[in-house]
Amino acid sequence: KATEDSTRALATPVARRLAKDLGIGINKIDGTGPAGRVMKEDIYRFKEELDNASGNSKV
Amino acid sequence: MKNYDIVVLGGGPGGYVAAIKAAQMGAKTALIEKGEIGGVCLNWGCIPTKALLKSAKIYEDMLDSEKFGIEIKDKSMVRINWPKMQERKDKVVKQLTGGVKTLLNRNGVELYQGNGEVVDKNTIKVKGDILKTKNLIIATGASPYIPEVDGLKEAINEGIAITSKEILELKELPKRLIIMGGGVISTEFAILYNALGVEVNIIQRSDRILGNIEKDIRDSMASIMQKKGITIHFNANILSVQRNRMSIESNEKQLILEGDKILISVGNRPNVEGLQNLGLKIDKKGISTNDRMETNIQGVYAIGDVNGKYNLAHVASAEGIAAVENILGKSTSINYNKIPSCIYGFPEVGSAGLTEEEAKEQGHEVIISTFPVAANGKALAEGESEGFIKIVADKKYGEVLGVHILAAHATDMIAEAVTTMELEGTVHELAKAIHPHPTLSEIVMEAAHGAIDKPIHIFKK
């Protein structure tokens, strides 16, 4: 019943905008802020891991 | 005949803000005002009452100054100069309304002074002028409701029974004041005149004053007012008014009260006369709108007191901006779950978002956390330690749903709550954010801690 509510990620405004600009789905990210809030650092970290992973797969 | 993108009818805090915003966004805009620019808020509402309250606060502090180590040999030397107090208030009002006129002018809003008659949704007449417009924003406000009471009309004609407008223009300070109604405006006037040494009686129909306010705050405020010497007659029926005497029945007892003035403050009615042609959906509260300020007629918007949602100036202004943005293609809506409202007095109330009851009604599982002002260092240093904060949060993430503060500077403090809710903030951030010491705002942090683990400065098992 409450699925719609529980999938809505807590995120900061900056994190949301950053995720949108980078084309990253905010729901995919584990937030490190209070109550699991996605912070801008989380987006940067996720992006870095993504870049590293894709870099590796190319080799 | 002149053509406009937007015509705004009524120049209160709803209308004048809408007009400035519209002009700033490049719309050709006209504003029509039949009375004073600034509406109720600037002329007979928010501003003059706060100017007088400041004077009253200083008077109260002076009478109480020994507590703070300042002596006046003879207290009877301290005298209220009522005409001077009024003069200062009037000067503040003039300065602000003058400022608004300048702003309208510099932003290029065309101002029509006169009564606006709505011919149809695209045509408005003001005196000799005919204005054609693509969009109409109705911001005509509301007027005090005058109830049917035996003898009240006569008392009005004699100038004894008055509304909030006339009470701000009294030539003399009354000795005894009877206030009909126990809402926010009644409360502010009661505290104001009580501080100025006036005997105040409040007549309240139900068993509580401040019916819309959070229940613990409402109850505390009532008992603080009673301690100040304000008499509140609960469960009271007004039987009749005979000049300056009022017969009431309160808790099954009959009483006759005497007052030099009787303030009628039992609610508002929307100013909708002359708008019938438009075919608007109107009920007792006002013109129906959605959260984008749209009425049932396309191109017609209604903002502020006339839509009857909230009787608050900042809501009127926010609705004005929203209406303009929606007209000009920038979709905006108002979230009525996050509106702040204040009571100005000694102490003050600042309240935003949902009460415990409202949150539960909306289906939230809630956490409630309170913290007393008396455990705050700054409050003790200031000698103003009445009150408390109550935070209502959703259990799941701790999202803040409502914050209710009773405290000396509550009206300055509630902005933090509003912004937190705008940011979907939780009690975790409120607790983590380092609040400066010593400030009253530390009670927000402490109460937030209380919602998560434990506050530091009070013992909880």
Next chain:
Amino acid sequence: MKNYDIVVLGGGPGGYVAAIKAAQMGAKTALIEKGEIGGVCLNWGCIPTKALLKSAKIYEDMLDSEKFGIEIKDKSMVRINWPKMQERKDKVVKQLTGGVKTLLNRNGVELYQGNGEVVDKNTIKVKGDILKTKNLIIATGASPYIPEVDGLKEAINEGIAITSKEILELKELPKRLIIMGGGVISTEFAILYNALGVEVNIIQRSDRILGNIEKDIRDSMASIMQKKGITIHFNANILSVQRNRMSIESNEKQLILEGDKILISVGNRPNVEGLQNLGLKIDKKGISTNDRMETNIQGVYAIGDVNGKYNLAHVASAEGIAAVENILGKSTSINYNKIPSCIYGFPEVGSAGLTEEEAKEQGHEVIISTFPVAANGKALAEGESEGFIKIVADKKYGEVLGVHILAAHATDMIAEAVTTMELEGTVHELAKAIHPHPTLSEIVMEAAHGAIDKPIHIFKK
């Protein structure tokens, strides 16, 4: 010999908060305090100064009461009763320190009153007792720095030159006060004593006072102080002190000043005597720590003034909580980019986050938006319209990096900024959040609008 999980050395706002938090989280905790519980903050700092400032504010308002329509026939009837003012201040302090003692006790913190001698990082001696502990939190604070000035030592011995501690315990109100230094504490004392009718001279080495504060606010504050009649000697060198006379050279002119008292307020030195055994990394500012409050020695933490990061009580408390949480396995760090700091005076300063310069140094492309208090209705109604707000935001998303406010109630208002930054909020939310009318907090919303589009209540091209 007794065993503890955590021993806290020093019972100021760093130490006592850490001890309470530790006990709340279930750690066996001891607190050692050689002087008064509450440290500088409660006994000779934050609290007593604010208690006196409140008295001074009331005095100032009384002398100025005509403006508000309240008359006193003969102003000379208004008299400062200095002993009573002190008595009230002392009562406030006692009430708060008493409250803290009760809290320590009820939370189960074991209090040792006496000088703590650190034998090694797990062993502390207090009088006859030996305490064994797994973790040590050092919270010994800082002391006023006494500079080398010809004749100053003699003036100290005569009780003429004093520090912030003694100036709070004067038996008589001085007629003339010389203040060495132009930091926050100097400013607060200058405004306090000026309001009480004392002639105040500030001696400042550089060309500005309040060096760490946002530059526009710093400059405005200086000129407001000068308008109040406080004399500030910039670029001044103190040549010598002869009893209550001071020779200075300021802007190449030599001057001799006379004061009944000379306040030494030129900075602090960390209290690190007796900690040498531990092998701690210590510099002139204090014990080095990271943002988790860890020193270079495992199991030893340093919080508050002794680590020299900020000399602010709320930072000390936040660091205390962080140290405890890190010890007990809940990883926490302090973000020093979001610290608020306040100046209490008439008007006040509330500042949080980065200044324009700091933001640029950190590589941000910034938006700056300001809004004057004089364009705010509540400020005019209160008759306190000095000041402005300055918001520093990052250009890309509008993230709020810093908020700096000069205004009558700035210290109550800055919490909103702190919480916004904790939530990585932007100027968009600050603008969108409906701030209540009429409040000073509307200037936050207006300035935020100015960062995005345009504020309503001031005209900008």
